[in-house]
Amino acid sequence: MGEFDLIARIRARAGSRDDIVLGIGDDAALLAPPPGRQLVVTADTLNEGVHFPHGTSPADIGWKALAVNLSDLAAMGAEPAWCTLSLSLPQSGTAWIDGFLDGFLTLAGEHGIALVGGDTTRGPLSVSVTAMGFVDAGRALRRDGARIGDDVWVTGTLGDAAGALALLETDPAHALRARLDRPTPRVRAGLELGGLANACVDVSDGLLADLGHIASRSGVAAQVDVGALPMSDALRGALDDTTRTALQAGGGDDYELCFTAPADAHARIDAVSSQLGLRITRIGWITAGEGVHPVDADGQPWSPPRRGYDHFATS
Amino acid sequence: MGEFDLIARIRARAGSRDDIVLGIGDDAALLAPPPGRQLVVTADTLNEGVHFPHGTSPADIGWKALAVNLSDLAAMGAEPAWCTLSLSLPQSGTAWIDGFLDGFLTLAGEHGIALVGGDTTRGPLSVSVTAMGFVDAGRALRRDGARIGDDVWVTGTLGDAAGALALLETDPAHALRARLDRPTPRVRAGLELGGLANACVDVSDGLLADLGHIASRSGVAAQVDVGALPMSDALRGALDDTTRTALQAGGGDDYELCFTAPADAHARIDAVSSQLGLRITRIGWITAGEGVHPVDADGQPWSPPRRGYDHFATS
Numbered sequence: 324m325g326e327f328d329l330i331a332r333i334r335a336r337a338g339s340r341d342d343i344v345l346g347i348g349d350d351a352a353l354l355a356p357p358p359g360r361q362l363v364v365t366a367d368t369l370n371e372g373v374h375f376p377h378g379t380s381p382a383d384i385g386w387k388a389l390a391v392n393l394s395d396l397a398a399m400g401a402e403p404a405w406c407t408l409s410l411s412l413p414q415s416g417t418a419w420i421d422g423f424l425d426g427f428l429t430l431a432g433e434h435g436i437a438l439v440g441g442d443t444t445r446g447p448l449s450v451s452v453t454a455m456g457f458v459d460a461g462r463a464l465r466r467d468g469a470r471i472g473d474d475v476w477v478t479g480t481l482g483d484a485a486g487a488l489a490l491l492e493t494d495p496a497h498a499l500r501a502r503l504d505r506p507t508p509r510v511r512a513g514l515e516l517g518g519l520a521n522a523c524v525d526v527s528d529g530l531l532a533d534l535g536h537i538a539s540r541s542g543v544a545a546q547v548d549v550g551a552l553p554m555s556d557a558l559r560g561a562l563d564d565t566t567r568t569a570l571q572a573g574g575g576d577d578y579e580l581c582f583t584a585p586a587d588a589h590a591r592i593d594a595v596s597s598q599l600g601l602r603i604t605r606i607g608w609i610t611a612g613e614g615v616h617p618v619d620a621d622g623q624p625w626s627p628p629r630r631g632y633d634h635f636a637t638s
Numbered sequence: 639m640g641e642f643d644l645i646a647r648i649r650a651r652a653g654s655r656d657d658i659v660l661g662i663g664d665d666a667a668l669l670a671p672p673p674g675r676q677l678v679v680t681a682d683t684l685n686e687g688v689h690f691p692h693g694t695s696p697a698d699i700g701w702k703a704l705a706v707n708l709s710d711l712a713a714m715g716a717e718p719a720w721c722t723l724s725l726s727l728p729q730s731g732t733a734w735i736d737g738f739l740d741g742f743l744t745l746a747g748e749h750g751i752a753l754v755g756g757d758t759t760r761g762p763l764s765v766s767v768t769a770m771g772f773v774d775a776g777r778a779l780r781r782d783g784a785r786i787g788d789d790v791w792v793t794g795t796l797g798d799a800a801g802a803l804a805l806l807e808t809d810p811a812h813a814l815r816a817r818l819d820r821p822t823p824r825v826r827a828g829l830e831l832g833g834l835a836n837a838c839v840d841v842s843d844g845l846l847a848d849l850g851h852i853a854s855r856s857g858v859a860a861q862v863d864v865g866a867l868p869m870s871d872a873l874r875g876a877l878d879d880t881t882r883t884a885l886q887a888g889g890g891d892d893y894e895l896c897f898t899a900p901a902d903a904h905a906r907i908d909a910v911s912s913q914l915g916l917r918i919t920r921i922g923w924i925t926a927g928e929g930v931h932p933v934d935a936d937g938q939p940w941s942p943p944r945r946g947y948d949h950f951a952t953s
Contacts (some may be wrong), residue, residue, distance in 0.1 A: 344676060348855070350713035350840055351680035351783050355771070356671040361659060365666035366722035366768060370761035398665035407681035409724075411768040435865060439679060442766075446685035451724040451757075451766035453681060458668070468665050525665055540663070 327523075329443045333408075337438040340404065349610050352439035354405060360457040365395035371448040372403060375504070376491060376522040379420045382448060383504035385426030389609055390506045391527065392454035393434055394578040398525035400464040401456035403436035410444035426505075434510050444590055463584065464523035466518060469541035473521055473583035475607035476592060478509050480555040481530055483573020486562055488520035499556045506578035512603075515595045516582055523582035530571040531627060533614045534581050534607075544612030545583075550620040573618060573627045641703035644735060644758045648723075651739050652753040653746055655719065667754035669720060669808075675772040676750035679799075680710035686763040690819070691806060696734045698819035699765060700741030705821045706842065707769035709747055709893040713778040713840035716771035718751035741820075749825050779831060779838035779897065784856035788836055788898035790922035791907060793824050795870040796845055800889020801877055814873045827918075830899055830910045838897040844888040846942060847886035849896050850930045859927030860898075865935040867917040880943075887932060888942045898924055 334347040344353035356362055360588055369375055369388050389406065396403050409425070412419070414433035433439065436454065490497045509525075516523065524533045531547065538545045554620040559567070571621075584592060589605075596603040617625040649662040657742035671677055684690055684703050694702075704721065711718050723742070727734070746753065751769065773825035805812045826841075831838065837856055839848045846862065853860045867886040872880070899907060904920075911918040932940040 350710040350838075351678045351716065351769075351771075353714070353778050353780075354677040354679060355775075356677050358673055362669040362671050362677070363666045364669060364720070364722060364757045364770070366724050366766075368726060368757045368759050368761075368766065370759055372749065373760055393664040399668070406677070407679060407768050409681050409683040410769075411683060411685055411764060441681045442683045444683050444685055445688055446683075446764060447762040449683075449726060449761060449764050449766075451683065451720050451764075453724075453735070453768035454666075455679070456666075460670075465660065465668075504772055523665075543951050582899040613658065634728070 326443055332417070333424065336428055338428065340437045342404070343437060343439060346439050354439065357457055357574050359460070361460050361463065363396055363399045363401035363456045363458050363463065365392055366451065366453040367391045367395065368449060368451040374456050374527045379504060382426035384440055385423035386430050386505050388450040389427050390508050390578060392452045393436070393508035393510055394506065394525040394527065396454055396456040397510045398464060398511045398523050398580055399458060400462060400517035400523065401458045402514060403434045403454065403456045403510060405439045405583055406436055406452055406454045406502050407452040408438055408441035410443045411449040412439065412443065413448055462517045464513065464520050466522055466524055466537050467540040469522035469537050469543050469583040469609050470585070471543055471611050473585055473609040474605050475534065475545055475547065475581065475583050475609065476603055477530065477553065477579050477606050478512050478601055479527070479579040480553045480558070480602065480604050481526065481577050481579060482567060482571035482574050483555050483558050484576035485570035486558045487498065489566065489570065490561060497561065501560060502574030503576060506576065508578055509580045509598055512595065512601060513581055515599065517587045520582040520584045523580055526577040526579045526581050527575055529575045530581060531572050531615050531617060537583065538613060538615055539588060544610045545607055545615045546610055547607040547615060547617045549617045549625045551604065551606045555603055569627060641758055647732070647735060648739065651743055653673055653743065654753045657719070658752060661754050669754065672772055673774070675764050676775050676778065677779065678711055678714045678716035678771045680707055681766065681768040682706045682710065683766040685765060693934065694819060695827040698742035700738035701745050701820050703767050704742050704745050705893060706916055707767045707821045708751070708823035708825055709821065709840040709842065712823050712825045713779060713838050713895055715774060715777060715828045715832035715838065716773045716882045718749045718825060718828060720754045721751055721767055721769040723753055723756035724766040726757065727758065727762040728761070756941040767805040777832045779828065779835055781837055781839055781852050782826045782855040783842030784837035784852050784858050784898040784924050785900070786924055786926050788860055788900055789920050789922040790849065790860055790862065790896065790898050790924065791826050792841070792845065792868065792894055792896045792921050793916055793918050793919055795868045795873070795917065796841065796892050796894065797882060797886035797889050798870050799891035800872050800885035801873045804881065804885065805876060812876065814876060816925065818891060821891065823893055824895045826914055827895055827910065827916055830914065834903045834906055835897040835899045838895055840888055841892040841894045841896050843889045844929050844931060845896060846887050852898065853928060853930055859925045860922055860930045861925055862922040862930060862932045864940045865930045866919065866921045868917055884943045893926060
């Protein structure tokens with residue numbers, strides 16, 4: 324299969340939207356942004372062996388490549404619209420690309436995001452996506468808006484993907500694996516939090532590391548009750564207590580939203596939780612100072628046994 | 639150097655524009671598109687050993703990664719605005735990234751395009767850029783607008799980059815090398831042609847292959863006078879006649895604009911050429927039919943000795 328055949332195969336399945344003037348097939352896409360709204364743009368790459376284990380199915384790679392970008396849009400409170408896909412492939416079998424598109428486009432369809440362009444090249448397996456969305460001016464969820472007295476919240480459960488990674492050698496098909504391979508971007512939660520949260524980040528590198536971005540960008544400190552971190556039943560049954568807590572606080576790939584909100588937003592956050600059928604848990608609070616300060620159930624400082632994930636860390 | 643240090647290094651040097659509400663440093667960028675204009679989006683990736691030779695300097699890689707994307711914006715007649723950069727690096731020395739940014743940001747500054755986000759990961763060397771720009775509604779240069787009776791034109795000279803590749807083993811520092819490593823995206827020409835050309839494509843895979851996209855998308859045939867293809871003095875002095883012609887017609891990496899325009903646009907095209915100090919040469923004409931039909935100086939069919947470049951071709 325040549326490059327042009329591959330592009331034709333992708334083009335035939337890319338979704339459409341009324342605001343796409345010209346999609347895949349020219350030198351660039353032509354798009355009509357909605358008047359008066361801001362454009363939200365993010366780019367994230369997945370490399371084999373770094374962001375997903377060798378042997379991950381093409382459909383799961385396709386899903387995850389889009390999911391991590393939708394998660395960034397969610398963290399801004401944005402409505403997904405368009406994306407581009409740059410795909411480097413060591414070979415180009417039709418089964419692989421069809422599987423990849425199954426995963427990518429299933430998730431795209433769920434969130435109304437259309438593939439409008441990109442590039443296919445020969446090279447080591449690597450998937451780069453740039454995702455675009457919209458937000459009303461002044462309503463974006465930024466990292467720099469946390470205020471002293473805010474509560475700190477997180478959606479869903481933490482540590483599941485890191486748990487699957489920890490079990491990869493001994494139990495690669497563990498139920499937690501779905502949370503590693505097919506993360507759920509919290510797009511609807513991000514949209515609902517647009518009028519409620521003061522600051523937001525998605526948890527991709529580990530809760531403490533990502534909450535650290537909110538603290539540093541906002542010029543505040545974050546206190547975290549490590550015992551309050553939400554845990555799935557699957558994780559509770561899979562690993563010992565110390566390991567679980569470490570993965571919840573420092574593991575990556577959760578793609579949950581961590582946000583801060585004033586105390587008087589509590590009832591409305593509970594309402595969003597009920598409406599979406601999504602657990603949203605208060606895990607800490609914002610104070611004057613700097614940094615992230617985890618404490619255990621006794622109020623004593625808790626030390627993470629490992630750092631937040633850093634793609635360039637020497638380990 | 640960790641990932642966050644690397645991002646900080648990039649962020650400190652990324653340009654700014656008044657329409658950037660929030661640049662690098664959050665989950666996504668926040669941008670304010672100009673009211674009433676269309677958004678033009680393209681994505682292209684460079685991989686080592688495929689799109690640039692092993693041993694290419696970091697500054698040249700940075701330049702070329704942006705240039706090939708600016709060339710796509712140019713081919714749409716778009717005004718460059720913003721870009722994202724996804725960078726996979728096997729190692730992360732400060733000298734390499736500083737050199738890369740020198741090349742990337744020098745070209746970005748020339749065209750007023752600002753880096754607003756992206757991603758750095760560990761992996762085989764790969765550079766993915768998504769570039770965004772603006773065009774007035776109805777004024778974009780598309781591939782599907784060529785009309786019977788149009789002339790076919792091309793900017794600059796053809797075959798120089800392919801000539802440098804042909805000389806890579808015997809004379810890697812030949813003067814043609816600059817055309818391979820530092821292509822000049824024809825952004826200003828694209829903007830000027832917005833009201834003149836009926837169809838346009840940038841020459842990245844080889845003239846005949848790229849002109850073939852115009853022909854097939856427009857439902858017409860293109861006749862090309864191979865003897866009229868513009869040639870640089872450097873290429874004329876470097877290779878024999880047969881090789882030169884083959885590289886001009888079928889070599890890739892030119893990043894010139896090939897466009898069609900009605901006969902009555904001739905004088906205005908000459909004026910654009912004078913204004914920009916850029917050679918623009920009439921090389922053929924559009925007829926009924928399909929495909930691209932090269933002819934030699936005697937009007938006889940000319941056969942390319944090699945195909946247009948296909949990243950997935952087995953050769």
